[in-house]
Amino acid sequence: xxxxxxxxxxxxxxxxxxxxxxxxxxxxxxxxxxxxxxxxxxxxxxxxxxxxxxxxxxxxxxxxxxxxxxxxxxxxxxxxxxxxxxxxxxxxxxxxxxxxxxxxxxxxxxxxxxxxxxxxxxxxxxxxxxxxxxxxxxxxxxxxxxxxxxxxxxxxxxxxxxxxxxxxxxxxxxxxxxxxxxxxxxxxxxxxxxxxxxxxxxxxxxxxxxxxxxxxxxxxxxxxxxxxxxxxxxxxxxxxxxxxxxxxxxxxxxxxxxxxxxxxxxxxxxxxxxxxxxxxxxxxxxxxxxxxxxxxxxxxxxxxxxxxxxxxxxxxxxxxxxxxxxxxxxxxxx
Numbered sequence: 001x002x003x004x005x006x007x008x009x010x011x012x013x014x015x016x017x018x019x020x021x022x023x024x025x026x027x028x029x030x031x032x033x034x035x036x037x038x039x040x041x042x043x044x045x046x047x048x049x050x051x052x053x054x055x056x057x058x059x060x061x062x063x064x065x066x067x068x069x070x071x072x073x074x075x076x077x078x079x080x081x082x083x084x085x086x087x088x089x090x091x092x093x094x095x096x097x098x099x100x101x102x103x104x105x106x107x108x109x110x111x112x113x114x115x116x117x118x119x120x121x122x123x124x125x126x127x128x129x130x131x132x133x134x135x136x137x138x139x140x141x142x143x144x145x146x147x148x149x150x151x152x153x154x155x156x157x158x159x160x161x162x163x164x165x166x167x168x169x170x171x172x173x174x175x176x177x178x179x180x181x182x183x184x185x186x187x188x189x190x191x192x193x194x195x196x197x198x199x200x201x202x203x204x205x206x207x208x209x210x211x212x213x214x215x216x217x218x219x220x221x222x223x224x225x226x227x228x229x230x231x232x233x234x235x236x237x238x239x240x241x242x243x244x245x246x247x248x249x250x251x252x253x254x255x256x257x258x259x260x261x262x263x264x265x266x267x268x269x270x271x272x273x274x275x276x277x278x279x280x281x282x283x284x285x286x287x288x289x290x291x292x293x294x295x296x297x298x299x300x301x302x303x304x305x306x307x308x309x310x311x312x313x314x315x316x317x318x319x320x321x322x323x324x325x326x327x328x329x330x331x332x333x334x
Contacts, residue, residue, distance in 0.1 A: 002038065002041055002042075007043070008041070009044075009045060010038075010043070010044050011044075011045050012044060012045070012046050012047065013047050013052075013059055013062025014048050014049070014050060014058050014062075015046075015049055015052065016044075018051055018052035019052075020032070047062040047066075047246075048061075048246055048247060048264075048265065050264050050265075055150045055247060056095055057149070057150065057151075058247060059094070059095045059097070060095030060096045060100065061096075061209070061246075061247065063095065063096035063100060063104070064104065064289075064290060065289045066101070067101065067104065067105065067289075068288070068292045068293040069285070071292045071296060072285070072292055072311065072329075075292070075310075080110060081107070081110060082110050083101075083102070083105050083107075083111040085098055085102055086098070086113075086114050086116050087102065087113050087114070087115065087116065088116050088120075089117065104293075106296045106300050150249055151247065151248060152209040152245065152248075153194075153245070153247075153261065154208070154211060154243065154287065155204070155243065155244050155246075155248070155266060155269040156203070156241060156243055156269075157242045157272070157273040158240060158242070159202045159203075159239070159274075160237050160239055161237065161238040161239060162237045170233055170234065173234060177229075177234070178230075178234050179198075179229075181229035182225040182229050185228065185229075186218070186221055189217075189221055191211055193205040193206055193207050193218065194206055195260075195261060203222070204270075205218065206261055209245065209290070212291045213291065213295060213298070215243060216243070216291055219243055219281050219331065220281070220333060222239070223239060223279070223281065226239040227279075238278040238279050239278070239279070240277060240278050240279070240282075241276065241282075242272040242275075242276050242283070243281065243282075243283040243284070244268055244283070244284040244286060244287050245265075245286045246263075246264075246268065246269075246286055247263065248261045248263040269284075271319040272284060272317075272319060274320050275317050275320065280330060282328050282331070284326055284329075285326070285328070288329040288331075291309060309331055309332065309334065311331060312329055312330040313329055314329055315327070
């Protein structure tokens with residue numbers, strides 16, 4: 001592709017050093033040199049920049065997000081995404097592997113597969129062999145052995161705009177009237193978030209990876225609930241909502257003795273929220289990609305709720321508190 005002067009985007013499922021260890025180094029010094037050679041010539045994107053920590057779900061998540069990135073790019077350019085695979089035709093259930101990605105590609109009519117076996121034979125290269133579809137285990141000690149394995153979660157962070165300007169006499173109205181109205185509006189929603197917490201004017205909710213469409217629906221439900229509750233003495237209140245998807249830890253808080261979510265991606269979701277304009281919903285590129293993949297899959301089953309959302313490209317934003325950049329989209333109802 002580089003020889004054809006094409007734009008090449010490389011997606012790494014986690015930190016580069018761990019990716020090299022897991023997916024490049026076993027091929028020998030030639031593979032390492034090839035990686036280093038092409039690195040300056042391509043655009044490298046990270047599904048997550050954090051460490052691998054032996055969480056193989058990151059390969060599967062990376063494969064899904066990779067497809068979503070392609071579909072998002074196609075939407076922006078008003079074209080159809082095409083999947084081109086190089087495959088040895090060996091079935092495998094390896095999360096994020098070639099066979100797994102092909103299986104999850106929702107438009108098989110837009111897939112071309114190149115059988116690499118003739119290419120290997122012509123170059124007298126013996127194909128790599130795995131046992132039972134499992135990669136060679138990495139026996140290095142896990143630096144976070146006391147932590148639970150990470151989970152992929154869709155996360156919602158929001159805060160009430162105008163809360164800090166409330167007068168003291170209005171706080172009882174905020175709790176017993178404003179929040180009560182919001183609660184009645186969102187309580188019947190199904191599926192419910194697997195986790196929800198509030199502090200002050202902030203609301204944090206989480207749903208499993210496969211419930212990404214439901215999370216988008218929940219965000220609009222919350223937006224509408226706040227709009228209807230902002231009346232009378234609290235009419236100046238508004239809400240901004242940020243959505244993100246990524247690996248997180250689920251741990252019991254030793255102080256409150258309740259489950260809670262931790263990790264860099266919880267922080268990233270929280271840092272995206274202040275960059276969101278009031279009354280709107282901003283989503284990270286990871287969430288937008290995941291949502292696009294699931295909506296594409298739903299549309300193939302002729303589900304009525306499919307493709308009810310679109311992600312409008314905003315650009316790259318610098319997140320608060322020096323948390324780095326983030327490609328952002330606005331979530332819009334069709």
